[in-house]
Amino acid sequence: MDFTVLVDNNAGCNINMLAEPGLSFLLENDYQKILFDCGYSDIFIKNAYKMGLDLTEVTEIVLSHGHNDHTAGLIRLDILYRKMLAAGISLTHKTIYAHPDVFEPKLDSQKRNIGFPGNAGDLCDVFDLELSYQPVWLTSKLVFLGEIPIKYKSDYKYNDETAVVYKGIDGLVIMAGCSHIGLPNIIEHAKKVTKEERIDTLIGGIWLRDKTEYKIRELGIYLRTLNIKNFYPGHCCDLNSKLVLSEYLKVKEVYSGLKLSFD
Ligand SMILES: [Zn+2]
Numbered sequence: 001m002d003f004t005v006l007v008d009n010n011a012g013c014n015i016n017m018l019a020e021p022g023l024s025f026l027l028e029n030d031y032q033k034i035l036f037d038c039g040y041s042d043i044f045i046k047n048a049y050k051m052g053l054d055l056t057e058v059t060e061i062v063l064s065h066g067h068n069d070h071t072a073g074l075i076r077l078d079i080l081y082r083k084m085l086a087a088g089i090s091l092t093h094k095t096i097y098a099h100p101d102v103f104e105p106k107l108d109s110q111k112r113n114i115g116f117p118g119n120a121g122d123l124c125d126v127f128d129l130e131l132s133y134q135p136v137w138l139t140s141k142l143v144f145l146g147e148i149p150i151k152y153k154s155d156y157k158y159n160d161e162t163a164v165v166y167k168g169i170d171g172l173v174i175m176a177g178c179s180h181i182g183l184p185n186i187i188e189h190a191k192k193v194t195k196e197e198r199i200d201t202l203i204g205g206i207w208l209r210d211k212t213e214y215k216i217r218e219l220g221i222y223l224r225t226l227n228i229k230n231f232y233p234g235h236c237c238d239l240n241s242k243l244v245l246s247e248y249l250k251v252k253e254v255y256s257g258l259k260l261s262f263d
């Protein structure tokens with residue numbers, strides 16, 4: 001499976017892609033193009049165009065959780081598809097997979113809604129909505145995890161966060177949005193759903209900026225026990241957290257335009 005970072009907070013070096021505080025990945029095999037999150041604006045569409053990736057052929061969209069830096073870009077994609085349909089261009093069938101609470105308001109500490117800024121009902125003109133508490137296999141190797149059980153303490157006050165996992169020949173490739181719900185909860189659920197213990201790659205956002213250094217070190221100790229081969233903390237993972245975690249396992253850089261491939 002080919003994997004491309006369409007949007008990350010980091011623009012990388014000498015690659016000339018746009019960045020924003022948001023996240024969007026594209027996963028491709030011979031038959032499917034699966035979007036994981038849509039960023040905050042239309043930057044993921046612009047970066048895809050720059051890289052020659054055709055988002056009109058997207059078959060599935062997975063939303064990691066409802067925060068607007070992962071879902072607001074979906075409105076821009078909806079507008080693009082509506083324009084194409086109005087011009088008589090036919091589109092492949094598109095299904096959105098997410099937790100049933102994904103479009104509910106999400107309030108920040110000042111009680112502002114930082115959830116999906118549009119009307120979810122409007123999306124049904126262009127997309128099928130598959131809102132599921134249960135895991136759904138999107139390909140024979142790629143699974144949408146559904147609701148993540150809270151085994152380890154989580155500070156996130158909503159239940160809508162999920163992730164996607166690719167069961168590759170070298171182990172799991174776990175893709176996370178912000179990991180508000182706690183990375184150990186995501187990882188343990190991923191292992192249970194896939195019946196695989198080995199973790200090849202972990203990539204995505206890890207929200208730790210309001211955690212104490214003790215808590216970040218606790219996570220580092222846990223991650224070190226997993227022998228993760230490729231660790232890519234990106235998006236909302238701040239520099240200080242990356243520096244602390246790098247004492248426990250090698251940290252690799254995430255940026256808009258990063259391409260990886262998984263067998
Ligand atoms: Zn978030």
Ligand SMILES: [Zn+2]
Pocket residue numbers: 022023067069070177178205235236
């Ligand atoms: Zn985020």
